[in-house]
Amino acid sequence: MMYRIAAASSHFILEIVIANLFLFLFFIGQKRFPPILLFSSLGFISIILFFILLERFASKGKWLFLVIILPAIVIIGHLGGLSLFFASVIGLFVFWRGISIYDESSGLSKTILLFFSFTLGIIALVYSAMISYPYQNAIIFQIILFIVVIITDGFCRKWSAVTNDKAKFAFYFFRIMASVTVIGIAFMFLLKYIQLIFSSILQGIVFLFSGLAVPVIRFIEFALSLFGSSDYKPTTKVGEGTNEGFDYQPRSFEVTENVLYFLALCTVVGFVIYLLRKKSRLKESGSHFHHSVIISEGEPGGVFTSIFKRKGVPPDDFIRKEIFRLEKFAKRLRLGRAANETLKEWRQRTGLHLSNETIQVYERVRYGGDEASIEDKNYVQQEAQALKLQLKEIRKEQKK
Numbered sequence: 001m002m003y004r005i006a007a008a009s010s011h012f013i014l015e016i017v018i019a020n021l022f023l024f025l026f027f028i029g030q031k032r033f034p035p036i037l038l039f040s041s042l043g044f045i046s047i048i049l050f051f052i053l054l055e056r057f058a059s060k061g062k063w064l065f066l067v068i069i070l071p072a073i074v075i076i077g078h079l080g081g082l083s084l085f086f087a088s089v090i091g092l093f094v095f096w097r098g099i100s101i102y103d104e105s106s107g108l109s110k111t112i113l114l115f116f117s118f119t120l121g122i123i124a125l126v127y128s129a130m131i132s133y134p135y136q137n138a139i140i141f142q143i144i145l146f147i148v149v150i151i152t153d154g155f156c157r158k159w160s161a162v163t164n165d166k167a168k169f170a171f172y173f174f175r176i177m178a179s180v181t182v183i184g185i186a187f188m189f190l191l192k193y194i195q196l197i198f199s200s201i202l203q204g205i206v207f208l209f210s211g212l213a214v215p216v217i218r219f220i221e222f223a224l225s226l227f228g229s230s231d232y233k234p235t236t237k238v239g240e241g242t243n244e245g246f247d248y249q250p251r252s253f254e255v256t257e258n259v260l261y262f263l264a265l266c267t268v269v270g271f272v273i274y275l276l277r278k279k280s281r282l283k284e285s286g287s288h289f290h291h292s293v294i295i296s297e298g299e300p301g302g303v304f305t306s307i308f309k310r311k312g313v314p315p316d317d318f319i320r321k322e323i324f325r326l327e328k329f330a331k332r333l334r335l336g337r338a339a340n341e342t343l344k345e346w347r348q349r350t351g352l353h354l355s356n357e358t359i360q361v362y363e364r365v366r367y368g369g370d371e372a373s374i375e376d377k378n379y380v381q382q383e384a385q386a387l388k389l390q391l392k393e394i395r396k397e398q399k400k
Contacts, residue, residue, distance in 0.1 A: 021120035050098040144184035333395045
């Protein structure tokens with residue numbers, strides 16, 4: 001139970017970070033710091049309590065949340081300086097995401113969340129640079145926190161699957177964490193210099209365009225004076241009768257810089273959308289499921305049918321069929337194997353006594369294409385029956 005709550009809570013932390021970045025967009029224009037500390041604390045504590053209620057009382061935990069935790073969130077949030085509306089939104093957000101993450105076991109893909117975080121982070125950084133927002137480092141900290149949580153979650157998931165050299169794996173993890181931390185801190189301290197360099201590049205582009213535009217405009221005016229009326233007078237002339245022609249007028253780059261910022265922002269958003277669409281097309285054309293076979297009508301090599309017409313059926317191989325039925329049985333008990341989760345990770349999360357011999361036989365058949373012996377088939381079949389009984393016992397313990 002604790003492993004499942006920890007996994008779901010780490011996923012919710014990622015969504016809290018994205019929500020914090022979204023809040024920054026509303027407070028940057030006011031040059032105020034958003035109430036992300038209170039929001040994050042309320043969200044994290046309440047989601048853990050909600051997961052505990054769901055584990056203990058199943059569907060009744062939803063009603064207990066609405067009766068006990070939701071009013072507490074509203075009261076504490078209002079006492080902390082939040083409006084009643086915003087505090088209610090926090091409570092409903094926790095309720096909605098808690099049910100979704102708990103039922104789906106994994107929630108949204110971490111790749112999609114990573115794209116969302118970087119997109120919102122870049123938008124917030126560009127927007128804050130345009131108006132000199134004083135809390136830009138807090139935005140960078142949110143992005144770094146997101147990356148650290150993803151790396152830590154992946155480390156915890158893979159740790160149980162490592163059987164031989166755990167010290168080397170831990171050293172590799174700490175080396176990655178140190179690299180991310182150093183890069184993030186360096187970026188936070190060098191942010192002003194990076195913005196200065198970027199602003200200098202923009203000003204150079206403006207000077208270049210203005211230097212090229214003046215001769216073109218004068219040539220157009222000269223051409224109009226030749227083909228137009230004789231009363232036409234060029235607009236680019238020095239002031240007469242006053243000293244305005246000799247007064248220095250500093251160039252203003254505010255409008256041009258805003259336009260260039262907007263174009264850069266549109267480019268980043270368009271690139272992210274392109275990557276998402278490309279990833280979705282690749283996933284649709286070449287996806288492989290752990291526990292189902294895709295059956296589609298048509299000739300070999302033809303186009304796949306619509307995803308709504310696909311049907312998951314047990315594999316033909318005996319070993320894979322037994323594992324498929326075991327996973328299907330576990331799914332009915334809400335203990336199913338999550339997407340992109342190996343058998344070892346599934347065993348660690350649920351506490352199943354799934355033997356290494358069964359895992360090795362399954363991997364040889366599934367990935368190596370080997371043919372299982374009669375002894376292996378009998379062994380896997382007997383263990384699958386025993387595991388079903390164990391799954392029932394695990395579910396009974398969770399309901400207590």
